[in-house]
Each structure stands twice: as C-alpha cells, then as structure tokens.
Amino acid sequence: MRLTPHPRRLPALGAIVTTAALLAAAVVASADPAGPISVAAAPGSPFDVPDRGADVPFVEHEAELAATNGTRIGPGRRQGTLEGEASGRRAVTLSGQGRYVEFTLTEPANSIDLRYSVPDGNGGAGITAPLSLYLNGQKSGSLTLTSRYAWRYGSYPYSNDPGQGRPHHLYDSTRALFPTTLQAGAKVRLQVDAGDTAPSYTVDLADFELVAPPAGRPANSVSVTEHGATPNDGTNDSAAFDAAVAAARAAGREVWIPAGRFTVTKHITVDRVTVRGAGHWHSVVTGDRVGFYGLGEPSSCGQGGNSGVSTRVGLHDFAIIGEVTNRVDCDQTNAIGGALGGGSVVSGMFLQHTKVGLWLDGPFDGLTIRGNRVVDQLADGMNLHRGISNVLVEHNLFRNISDDGIALWSEQQADHSNTIRRNTVVVPMKANGIALYGGRDNVVTENVVADTQDQGGGLHVGNRFSSVPLSGTTTLSRNTTLRAGVLDSNWQFGVGALWFDARDGAMTGRIDVTDTDLVDSNYEAIQFISGTITNVHFNGVRINGAGTFGVQLQSPGSASFTNVVATGLGRAGVYNCLGEGAFQITRGAGNSGWDGPSYCGAWPEPVYTDPTTPPTTTTTTTTTTTTSVVPGGNLARGKPVTASSTTGGFPGGNAVDGNTGTYWESVNNQFPQTFTVDLGSAVPVRRIVLKLPPATAWGARTQTLSVSGSANGSTYGQLVASTGYRFDPASGNQVSIPVTGSSRFLRLTVTGNTGWPAAQLAEFEVYAS
Structure with a gap:
C-alpha cells in the first residue's frame, strides 16, 4: 500500500450538549455515578493532529457530525457504554424503520469501512443482521453486521457469556467496495x-477510501492457484498455500495471492520468502486459526511450536481475517507470529478478528512493520516479546484492540533500539495505547493515542510482568494523547494519560519526555505509581485539559519538569499523599498551571471543561481542596506513611487518602508486616479505626495485629497487644481500636489474615476523641 498524505478532514466541532438518551434494551445503560459532573470537552479526531500519527489513505467521518434523524449519544467516558467506547466518545443510534445517518464525502471514494455496534443475542453467540446502504439516494444493497466478534463479559480473560455481566468491547467493523466511484459531495x-x-x-464512524484496482501479478512469482487454491469457493486452501511457499522459496521467487477470498485454517510458516497480494481490499486469507508465522513459533497450549529465526520475509498487501471469538492466552491464534528478523518487512496488511495482530517472539534483530491496519483484536494489536531489537514500527493504525495497542515486553531479555514512530492507536479496550515493559534505548515518537478504556492509559512505561528493568535512555517525544487515561475498574482511581509503574523493581533508567501533548485526559495527565521511580525528565509537555490532576504522585521517586504547562485541570495541579519529600520534583523554567499546592484526600470525581465552549447543561458545583491535608477529625489523613512491603498498585498512601475504595496490600506470604504513619507531632490518641473496602466482594476476614507507638520513630512501645480483629462487609468492613497515650508515630504489626495471605488496609484513621 502506498502511503499518502492524509486528506483534509471534517472540522472538529465544539461540545455537543446532548443528554445521552435511554436507548433500546440492546444499548448498555450509561449511568455513571462516579463519572464526570460536567459536559465533556470537545472531541478531537486522532487524524487531525498535524505531523503525528499514521498517514492513512482514507477520510474518516464521525457519525455524530453527519446528517441523521437517529439519536446522537454522548459524550460519555465509561467503558461498557456505547458512547464511552465510541471514537470521540459520541455516536449515533438508529432504532426503528426509517432511521438513518448520512455522510457527505469530502474526497472521492469507492469503499466504506464502518465501525458499528449491534445488540448481542443467542446467549452470547451473537446476532447477524443487515443494514441498508444508499449511494446518492439509490439503494445499493446492504452491509452485514454482526455481534459475533464483539461483546465481551465478566473478568479477564473475558467470555461470551452474558450471565457474567460487565459487558464491554461493544463495537466491531465491516467494510465493502462500492460498485462505482463516488465524487466529493456524494451522499x-x-x-x-x-x-x-x-x-x-x-x-460510530465510517472511513471512506479510493481503493486502487487489484495490483497485477509480479513477473517472478508462484501463484497459490497454481498449487490448487481456488478463490471464493470456501474449500480449504491450506495445503496449496504451503506448497506455493515451498516452491517459491526453492526457486527464489515470490508467492502471489491473486484477488479473491481464500480459506486457510492453519499457520503458514514463512522463511526467506515474500508473500504478496493484490491489495488488502482484494486478496483476503480467512479462516479459523489462520496465520502467517516465522520460525520460532511457541507451542500452542503445550502443543507444536518450532525453533529458529526467519529472515528476509516479506508479507505485503493482503488481508488476514480470523474467526477468533474467545481469548485463550496460551493459544497461538494470531495473524502474524514467530520470529521475523534479518531485514523482514510487513507492510500494507489488514488484520482482523484474530487474537493478536502481530505477536512476535524473540530474540531477533531487524524488522520493519509499516502501513498496516490492525483492528478488532481480542488481545494486543502488536507485541514485541523478549529480546527484539532494531525494529521500525511506523504508519500503522490500531483500532478496537482488547489489550495494549503496541507493546514492547522485555520478558527475560531486553527489547532494545526499537523505534515506534507515526502510529495511531484508537479505542484500546484494556491496557494501554503504547506500552514499554522494561527494555533499553527504545524510542516512541510522533504517535497519537485516543480514547483508552480500562486498566491503562495512553503512553506507559513500567517495570512490570517480569520484564528486564528499564535501562539506557527511553525516549518519548512529540506524542499526542486524546481523552486518554481511565477510571481503573480494579483500583477505582484514575490512571494517567502518561504513566509510570515500577511495581517489579525500582525504575532508574533515564526517561526523556519531550514536546508532548496530553489533551482532554479523562483523569490525571501524568501519574507515578508503585515502587520507586527516578531519572524521569519532562521538557515541553502541554497538558490541555484533565479531569482531575496535572500530576498524580503515588510512589516515591524524583523527576525534573521544565516547560510543563497545564490548563483546564478539573481538580488541582498535583495529587500527593506521600508526605513531604517522598517524591522530589526539580522545577526548571517555564512551568505553569500545575505546580501550586498539592491535594490529598478522597478521590474526586473528574470535572471536564472545554475552554472554547462554555457548558450549558445543569451541573453540580463542587469545591476543589488544594491544601496539602484535608481538614477533619482523622489525624492520619494525608500524613506520611511507610510500609514494610507493598504489592504493585496498592501503595501505602492508599490507606491515608480518605477513600475506602483504595487500599494498601503487602506482599504475599511474608508475615509479619508493618504499616507506620507519622502524625507530624506527638498528639493524644484515643481511637484507631481500620477499614477495608466496603464492597461485598470482600468476604469477611480476621486480621491479627498489634499497635505500637513512638515519639521519635525509632523506639516503639506497645499500645495494644496482638489481637484478631474481624472485618465484615455486613457491618461496614471496619473495626475500632481504643488506645491510650500520646504518640507521633503509630505502627500496626500484622501477623495474619484469614482472607488473604497479606496485610490489607483501606484506611488507617486516628482520632483524639
């Protein structure tokens, strides 16, 4: 596929102030008691960011900006709602005969790629239904829509069973060629x-493209049809593809896939051979378990696999469309996999309905991944796993991905010297737009990430998942996030549009974040959480709207900030319950809008503002507290704490933040564990209240613990002997412990927990009466 400059786009409009309608039973309810209290900010298209993101040959039209007599829904930001999972957080619902949405083309086109949702049915097996298509007022057939590949339920790794609740991943896409080319202005x-x-x-949206006719067969090629493949008949062509690959490799020729739809139900192993199609709109390889793999393919749930590294592989200009409807992590049901090094190139591909678009296992060196579209996956869009180097990933579109859009996972061996450049990631359902898990000397530049959904943010760097710790210099430059970051469904607090996590070990490798735009972040713009994180340097970062904070500090460490400017913050510049000096900020020149007094307290609801369009809906007025400690009778609120150990994502500061939805948890199976709070000065203490999250999902448990006190933080005396305390959700999941005496430092020592092999604490409250 030839990359072309992006055509002009429809202009972004200001916020459409529309209350989300109550839809048919098929539509997920959007009530969001923990969500925004004000109208969402104006949407921005991920393709409207100059000189960033993928160059694509289509023009994208958002349905809510088109002519319609349907119901415009949104804006909304909660996963599991049709508006929340839509690009731009808005869409159009058509309920009833005669309802329509009509797009006016701004460029010539002969194709449509439609992102849509239809209700689920048949016990999770899905429904299939047509939707009529009109071109310039004349009916031109219909598009076939299905819920078969959408609608996930329950908890990770999710299922097709509606009985498990928590529906999400509500959208899918389909595409079709028109019988004729339409000109600009056509309807x-x-x-x-x-x-x-x-x-x-x-x-949700429609992409319109002027698709070129099928490319001609290369002169020096072996066609799959010469070895028995027959297009468009549904017979199994797997053996013919294997035979064509073997013959082409032996003769030093290319494999040719002509226009047509071919059925393949296995992995085609490729090494030192090029496979080329007539264009991904024309040459389609589809089937259950279809995939093209290099050598080095891991076993699939303990079966099969091989060793080695393929070199000089080319995969160009055809589609791989699978039949994956459930995520099974051990199963190799990816579109492209194995080890592809030594100058291999993957370009012009369309990958849909597999588990992962490209899951590549190293170690290997030297691969280019360019100009591909990866959509509607049930796990990652692309993952470079273990010891992969000198890979260039550029001008790819990843949309509707159920895990990380792009991930570098340095498990056991460091991914290094890779460049992630000019890619666009839209609506990743779970995890991050772009994630670096360990590794060294990797570059992420000029990318756009939009509309992240759950358990992740836009850009992420972490020492996680047993990765080789970060080292060298990691560069994040000239990237843009739009409406990124989430209310994490597990943590129940915001995850940043850009966030750092050192839960597996201290993060000390240098990280440079430069010339970066974090736009309309759903919660905080920048977050540090878990472990100790140092050697992070920001220069030229623009925070343009964030629902809560500019910077959220939940782990000790240090960072430098120069020319970091924030506007439109919903709550405060910095969230920090760590205590004085726990996270050291070095302030350079040019900072503004975020570096005033910090906030510590209960997790606030986000507030969204659009600086160009004043909200006109009725809103709830809430006062933002910007003092370092929220006043009240609880003397421990927001005070410095230390813990003997911490499980990643559950730091000690969670136990003094005033929010019982967050908690501290120690490492497993290592009792005793201690938790200490510094009240700042010796005060009379009469009562300690300990709380766990009140949710009924927390079964009753007994924690055995003692309380001791100190005036200087080094010599402790026992205040309460070791006793078993029962925490029961039926009575609020809290206990009250009488105490006598004065102390500056109070310490809990936990020696047992009948509900979990670790110490757990949502709130440590101290009262003088």
Whole structure:
C-alpha cells in the first residue's frame, strides 16, 4: 500500500450538549455515578493532529457530525457504554424503520469501512443482521453486521457469556467496495429498512477510501492457484498455500495471492520468502486459526511450536481475517507470529478478528512493520516479546484492540533500539495505547493515542510482568494523547494519560519526555505509581485539559519538569499523599498551571471543561481542596506513611487518602508486616479505626495485629497487644481500636489474615476523641 498524505478532514466541532438518551434494551445503560459532573470537552479526531500519527489513505467521518434523524449519544467516558467506547466518545443510534445517518464525502471514494455496534443475542453467540446502504439516494444493497466478534463479559480473560455481566468491547467493523466511484459531495446513507432486523444499530464512524484496482501479478512469482487454491469457493486452501511457499522459496521467487477470498485454517510458516497480494481490499486469507508465522513459533497450549529465526520475509498487501471469538492466552491464534528478523518487512496488511495482530517472539534483530491496519483484536494489536531489537514500527493504525495497542515486553531479555514512530492507536479496550515493559534505548515518537478504556492509559512505561528493568535512555517525544487515561475498574482511581509503574523493581533508567501533548485526559495527565521511580525528565509537555490532576504522585521517586504547562485541570495541579519529600520534583523554567499546592484526600470525581465552549447543561458545583491535608477529625489523613512491603498498585498512601475504595496490600506470604504513619507531632490518641473496602466482594476476614507507638520513630512501645480483629462487609468492613497515650508515630504489626495471605488496609484513621 502506498502511503499518502492524509486528506483534509471534517472540522472538529465544539461540545455537543446532548443528554445521552435511554436507548433500546440492546444499548448498555450509561449511568455513571462516579463519572464526570460536567459536559465533556470537545472531541478531537486522532487524524487531525498535524505531523503525528499514521498517514492513512482514507477520510474518516464521525457519525455524530453527519446528517441523521437517529439519536446522537454522548459524550460519555465509561467503558461498557456505547458512547464511552465510541471514537470521540459520541455516536449515533438508529432504532426503528426509517432511521438513518448520512455522510457527505469530502474526497472521492469507492469503499466504506464502518465501525458499528449491534445488540448481542443467542446467549452470547451473537446476532447477524443487515443494514441498508444508499449511494446518492439509490439503494445499493446492504452491509452485514454482526455481534459475533464483539461483546465481551465478566473478568479477564473475558467470555461470551452474558450471565457474567460487565459487558464491554461493544463495537466491531465491516467494510465493502462500492460498485462505482463516488465524487466529493456524494451522499452515503445507512438506513434501517423493513428487512433490517437488529433491534438497534449504533454507528460510530465510517472511513471512506479510493481503493486502487487489484495490483497485477509480479513477473517472478508462484501463484497459490497454481498449487490448487481456488478463490471464493470456501474449500480449504491450506495445503496449496504451503506448497506455493515451498516452491517459491526453492526457486527464489515470490508467492502471489491473486484477488479473491481464500480459506486457510492453519499457520503458514514463512522463511526467506515474500508473500504478496493484490491489495488488502482484494486478496483476503480467512479462516479459523489462520496465520502467517516465522520460525520460532511457541507451542500452542503445550502443543507444536518450532525453533529458529526467519529472515528476509516479506508479507505485503493482503488481508488476514480470523474467526477468533474467545481469548485463550496460551493459544497461538494470531495473524502474524514467530520470529521475523534479518531485514523482514510487513507492510500494507489488514488484520482482523484474530487474537493478536502481530505477536512476535524473540530474540531477533531487524524488522520493519509499516502501513498496516490492525483492528478488532481480542488481545494486543502488536507485541514485541523478549529480546527484539532494531525494529521500525511506523504508519500503522490500531483500532478496537482488547489489550495494549503496541507493546514492547522485555520478558527475560531486553527489547532494545526499537523505534515506534507515526502510529495511531484508537479505542484500546484494556491496557494501554503504547506500552514499554522494561527494555533499553527504545524510542516512541510522533504517535497519537485516543480514547483508552480500562486498566491503562495512553503512553506507559513500567517495570512490570517480569520484564528486564528499564535501562539506557527511553525516549518519548512529540506524542499526542486524546481523552486518554481511565477510571481503573480494579483500583477505582484514575490512571494517567502518561504513566509510570515500577511495581517489579525500582525504575532508574533515564526517561526523556519531550514536546508532548496530553489533551482532554479523562483523569490525571501524568501519574507515578508503585515502587520507586527516578531519572524521569519532562521538557515541553502541554497538558490541555484533565479531569482531575496535572500530576498524580503515588510512589516515591524524583523527576525534573521544565516547560510543563497545564490548563483546564478539573481538580488541582498535583495529587500527593506521600508526605513531604517522598517524591522530589526539580522545577526548571517555564512551568505553569500545575505546580501550586498539592491535594490529598478522597478521590474526586473528574470535572471536564472545554475552554472554547462554555457548558450549558445543569451541573453540580463542587469545591476543589488544594491544601496539602484535608481538614477533619482523622489525624492520619494525608500524613506520611511507610510500609514494610507493598504489592504493585496498592501503595501505602492508599490507606491515608480518605477513600475506602483504595487500599494498601503487602506482599504475599511474608508475615509479619508493618504499616507506620507519622502524625507530624506527638498528639493524644484515643481511637484507631481500620477499614477495608466496603464492597461485598470482600468476604469477611480476621486480621491479627498489634499497635505500637513512638515519639521519635525509632523506639516503639506497645499500645495494644496482638489481637484478631474481624472485618465484615455486613457491618461496614471496619473495626475500632481504643488506645491510650500520646504518640507521633503509630505502627500496626500484622501477623495474619484469614482472607488473604497479606496485610490489607483501606484506611488507617486516628482520632483524639
């Protein structure tokens, strides 16, 4: 596929002040008691960021900006709602005959790629229904829409069973060529007609492209049809593809996939051979378990696999469309896999409905991944796993991905010297847009990440998942996030649009963040959490709107900030319950908007503002506290704490933040554990209240603990002997412990927990009466 400069886009509009309608039963309710209290900021297209993101040959039109007599839904930011999972957090729902959405083309096009949602059904097996397509007022058939590959339920790794609740991943996509080329100004309408049987249709967006005719066969090639493959008949062509690859490799020729739809139900192993199609709109390889793999393929759930590294592989200009409807982590059901090094290139591919678009296992060196579209996956979009180096990943689109969009995972061996450049990641369902797990000397530059959903943010660097700790210099430069960051469904606090996590070990390798835009972040813009994180340097970072904080500090460490400017913060510049000096900020020149007094207290609801369009809906007024300690009778609120150990994501500061939805947890199976709070000066203490999260999911448990006190932090005397305390959700999951005496430092020593093999504490409250 030839990369072309992006055509002009529809202009972004200001915030459309629309209350989300109550939709048909098929539509997920969007009530969000923990969500925003003000209208969401104006959306921005991920393709409207100059000189960043992938160059793509299509023009994207958002449905909510098109003509419609349907129901515009959104803005909303909660996963599991149709508006929250839409690009730009808005969409259009068509319920009932005659409802339509109509796009006006701004460039010539002969194709449509539609992102949509239809209700689930058949016990999670999905429904399939048509939606009528009109071109310039004339019906031109219909598009076939299905919920078969969407609608995940329950907890990780998710399932098709609606009985497990928590529906999400509500959207899928389909594409079709028009019978003729339409010119700019033409009308493309999607309309519910009498034979369109879904209870409702939600349209998120449509991409319109002028697709070139099928490319001609290369002169020096071996066609899969010469070895028995027959297009468009549904017969199994796996053996023919294997035979064509073997013949082409032996003769030093290319494998040719002509226009047509071919069925392959196995992995085609490629090494020192190029496989080329007539264009991914024309040459389609599809089937259950379809994939193209280099040598070095791991076993699939303990079966099969091979060793080695493939070199000089080319995969170009065809589509791989799978039949994966459930995520099974040990199963190799990815579109492209194995080890592809030594100058291999993957370009112009369309990858859909597999588990992972590209899961590559190292170690190997030297690969280019360029100009591909990876959509509708049930795990990562792309993962470079273990010891992979000198890979260039550029101008790729990743959309509707169920785990990290792009990940470098340095498990056991460091990924290094890789460049992630000019990619666009839109609506990753879980985890991050772009994530670096350990490694060294990797560069992430000029990318755009938009509309992240759960358990991750836009850009992430972490010592996690048994990765080789970060070293060398990690560069994050000239990237943009739009509406990134989430309310994490496990932690129940915000994850940053850009965040750092050292839960597996101290993060000391240098990280440079330069010339970066964090736009309309859902919660905090920048976050530090877990472990100790140092040697991070920000220069030229623009925070343009954040629902809560500019910077959220939840772990000790240090960072330098120069020319970091924040506007439109919903709550405060910095969240910090760590205590004085726990995180050292070196302030250079040019900072503004975020570096005033810090906030510590209960996790606040986000507030979203659009500086260009004043909200006109009724909102709830809330006062933001910007003092370092929220006043009240609890003497421990926001005070410095130390813990003998911490499990990643559950730091000690969680136990003094005023929010019982967050908690401290020690490492497993290493009793005794201690938790100490510094009240700042010796005060009379009469009562300690200990709390666990009140949710009924926390079964009753007994923790055995004692209380001691100190005036100087070094010599402790016992205040309360070791006793078993029962925490029961039926009575609020809290206990009250009488205490006598004065102390500056109070320490809990936990020696047992009947509900979990670790010490757990949501709130440590201290009262003088």
